[in-house]
Amino acid sequence: MKKAFEFLKQLQKNNNREWFAQHKPEYESIVKENKVFFNHIYTELQEHDHLKGIHIFRIHKDVRFSKDKTPYKNNFGVGYSRSKPMLRGGYYIHLEPNNSFVGGGFWGPDAKDLLRVRKEFELNTTEIEKITSDKTFIKYFGEIEGDAVKTAPRGFDKSHPAIDLIRKKQYVVMRKFTDKEVLSDSFQKEAVLTLLAMRPFFNYMSEVLTTDLNGEPLF
Numbered sequence: 001m002k003k004a005f006e007f008l009k010q011l012q013k014n015n016n017r018e019w020f021a022q023h024k025p026e027y028e029s030i031v032k033e034n035k036v037f038f039n040h041i042y043t044e045l046q047e048h049d050h051l052k053g054i055h056i057f058r059i060h061k062d063v064r065f066s067k068d069k070t071p072y073k074n075n076f077g078v079g080y081s082r083s084k085p086m087l088r089g090g091y092y093i094h095l096e097p098n099n100s101f102v103g104g105g106f107w108g109p110d111a112k113d114l115l116r117v118r119k120e121f122e123l124n125t126t127e128i129e130k131i132t133s134d135k136t137f138i139k140y141f142g143e144i145e146g147d148a149v150k151t152a153p154r155g156f157d158k159s160h161p162a163i164d165l166i167r168k169k170q171y172v173v174m175r176k177f178t179d180k181e182v183l184s185d186s187f188q189k190e191a192v193l194t195l196l197a198m199r200p201f202f203n204y205m206s207e208v209l210t211t212d213l214n215g216e217p218l219f
Contacts, residue, residue, distance in 0.1 A: 001037070001095070001183055004030045008074055009097050015070040027059075030076075037188065038078040038093070044192045045091065049199070050083040075099070080195075082202070085219055088209050089202035091195050100182045102194040105146070105172030106205065113209055114169065118153060120208045121165045128165065131200045137173075140197050146170030171205070173198060 007023070007030055014020075020027070035056060042054045057077040063069050075096035082089055091104040109117065121128065131137060132144060148167040152158035156166050175194045181187060210218055 004076060005097050011072060012074050015072055017071055034076055041192055045195055048196055050087055052081045052083045055079045086210055088206040097179055100177045101174045102191050103172055103174035104198045107170055116209060118166045119213055121162045125162045127204050131204055136197050140175045140194055141173040144171055144173060146172045
């Protein structure tokens with residue numbers, strides 16, 4: 001991982017196609033090393049979960065709708081998806097100098113799923129509060145994060161006790177790592193432990209998204 005970080009630090013200073021072309025052999029070597037690392041985590045995670053696949057994100061940016069026209073990302077990222085429709089939630093690892101994290105959750109739930117989750121929290125928050133008050137959850141993640149609407153979604157009471165959860169458009173968790181932690185021998189183990197710590201949250205949300213408000217299975 002040390003080579004990857006050194007490359008990314010140089011890329012931050014030279015984010016242009018000419019520099020990247022000159023250093024492409026170095027980049028390709030790092031990609032191979034990253035793939036081995038990401039696949040090791042996939043294998044370990046698969047022992048405890050049912051994954052549908054692994055997606056290693058390209059370093060090339062889509063700049064069509066971005067004000068920042070630099071062509072490359074300053075990070076390496078990988079996502080692990082669970083087997084739908086019964087298992088929901090996605091795992092993610094983000095490697096970037098001074099901004100690395102291991103996270104997961106529900107980044108862009110469709111309108112139907114989002115409404116179902118909001119209705120669940122409107123009805124009862126006992127389970128989600130039990131999960132988010134667990135010592136390991138608090139130690140690793142602190143709280144559920146994600147973008148939210150400003151007041152209350154249409155059809156919901158803005159004075160509802162669970163309005164902070166109901167307002168969310170995303171439900172994600174994240175554990176940040178220092179560069180020293182990422183470059184340590186224990187990072188792979190800590191990354192896997194962090195991903196596994198999301199399981200109670202994922203399992204609960206999966207149950208919600210595969211049943212109706214009466215608890216009847218949808219599939």
